Amino acid sequence: MSYGPKTWYESKGPERYRRALYTFRYRSLPYPMLDTFDTPNGDSACVRRARSDTPLQALTALNEPLSMETARALAWKTMREGGRTDAERVTYAFRRCVSRKPDTKEEAALEALLKKEELRYADGKRDPWALAAEDPAKPPALPSGATPAEAAAWTVVSRVMLNLDETITKQ
């Protein structure tokens, strides 16, 4: 989808995970997601990129399919490799995002969110796999002792961590 009459088709299989370097570029119309993140047009020289911080970027980082896949991947990695306690796992995922350990307040905020969302997704009104699995009909195997609600809650928490200013901004 784009602002002009051009369409990019979603690649299938491993092609899907090639770097954006290989995304087709029209000279006068950058790929919409990159456009949102200030990529310049290809039809004039650019010596210094404009830098912006807009609600469109927030919407992309929150809701775009790639962002969701990333959040999901971080959630599963954290559940499988991030340690045994919630505290260990929060620290593990947080470090992967911002290269430092969370302080006590940050850790508390993330753990509180984890608990809250676990309850939400365990209430039977929401399908946790709709969030935690790429294909809700074929959910991946859970680590021993874990519940689908937990997987959904970790996806929410991972998505939050990936959307922090500190994760997005490199100063």
Add this chain to the structure above:
Amino acid sequence: MNCQDNFWRGQDPKQISRRWFFEQCGVGVGAMALANLLAESGLADTPKGDPLAPKKPPLPAKAKNVIFLFMAGAPSHLELFDYKPQLAKFNGTLPPPELLKGYRAAFINPNSTLLGPKFKFEKYGQSGAEVSELLPHFTKIVDDVAIVKSMVTDAFNHAPGQLLMNTGTQIFGRPSMGAWVTYGLGNESKDLPAFVVFSSGKKGPSGGNSCWGSGFLPTVYQGVQFRGSGDPVLYLSNPPGIDADVQRDSLDTIRSMNEMRQGVTGDPEIATRINSYEMAYRMQSSAPELMDLSKEPQHVLDMYGAEPGKPSFANDCLLARRMVERGVRFVQLYHEAWDQHENLTKDIKVNCKDTDQACTALVQDLKQRGLLESTLVIWGGEFGRTPMVQGGSDGRDHHPNAFTMWLAGGGIKPGITIGESDELGFNVINDKVHVHDLHATILKLLGFEHTHFTYKFQGRNFRLTDVAGSVVDKICA
């Protein structure tokens, strides 16, 4: 922001980013001690004002909102507003050599034969404004607008021309007019961005997103691009598995963690990030409501020629009105299709058909709702077209020496035409209005003296008009 920006901006030491200080400049234990000193003296407090809070301009203002109908690609003044019988008479002959001295054209050899106007003109309204047969709708609002036939610019290619028209310079990286205005006046809408951009026609403008960039101004003043149909912006809907409650919980945590980080680093750009995320959340409900044209009565849709769900310049014009009603400060509509190097007769007709009715309806609609008084409407492109032919017998090249724009509402004197180009429409001979003068005038109408409206960057005060510009009093009511 980069390492030196804080200095260039001449920011209050309180606002200098400690993140920058610690992380970029490699300062060690001494800096830690300084941080303690700052904390004790209260200097490390983070300023948390809303950068988009509505502000009063320093001087009395006529206009509160701006709608800029940007006819990107540069429409031919000679086919639309600036009738030249002499050009018809000398059709097929070479222009006088003294006219071409020092003149540079983008593509053609300047010494090409003259091309007479392709369409008929007549005088309309009380004001007797001369308008081409291509703009039958516009003839109904000639008494509401001020036509400026004496525009000049410095650039003869699209990207630099559009940047000059939008940012006051041909170089990338300066703040756009919309960013300046938003910086000066803030946002009156809680649920929509202050500066919104639409794009219709064949492609986006050549100047790209720098046309609505914030340059060295804080990034919160950047224009936000909306799409003309469907989801107004991409990824507005929550992804599968995330409902409104989960989205709110997530944003609450993002916000509080960003605030914690801002408390530690003092980086003012984190405030922008927080604003962006909160605005994104509000737009998830406000934008679909705004974009839903199906609620507009049929006679209004007909007036614009708008069809809900079908992207068009007409839809964008109607959306612009709806945005101004909701307090959006600056709306810019790009329609990129006017670059008629060839097929002038056919293509300019298409463009006029796509835009004439909607531009006219916008002015009429704003007027009948009492919004025109406080809304400045601007129509125009980045330059004009050559009186000389390009590509056989039906095209014109880029021409910076003379072109036409019109303005309406927001303190503009209605029903007048100012300025004059020479007999061939080549050079301006009367009441020359440079792009800088236009900017100075727009700022005046919004309540700013353009020489005082500055932002310090790289050690000096910058203006939209940089070191030029004078207000065109003749078009101000």
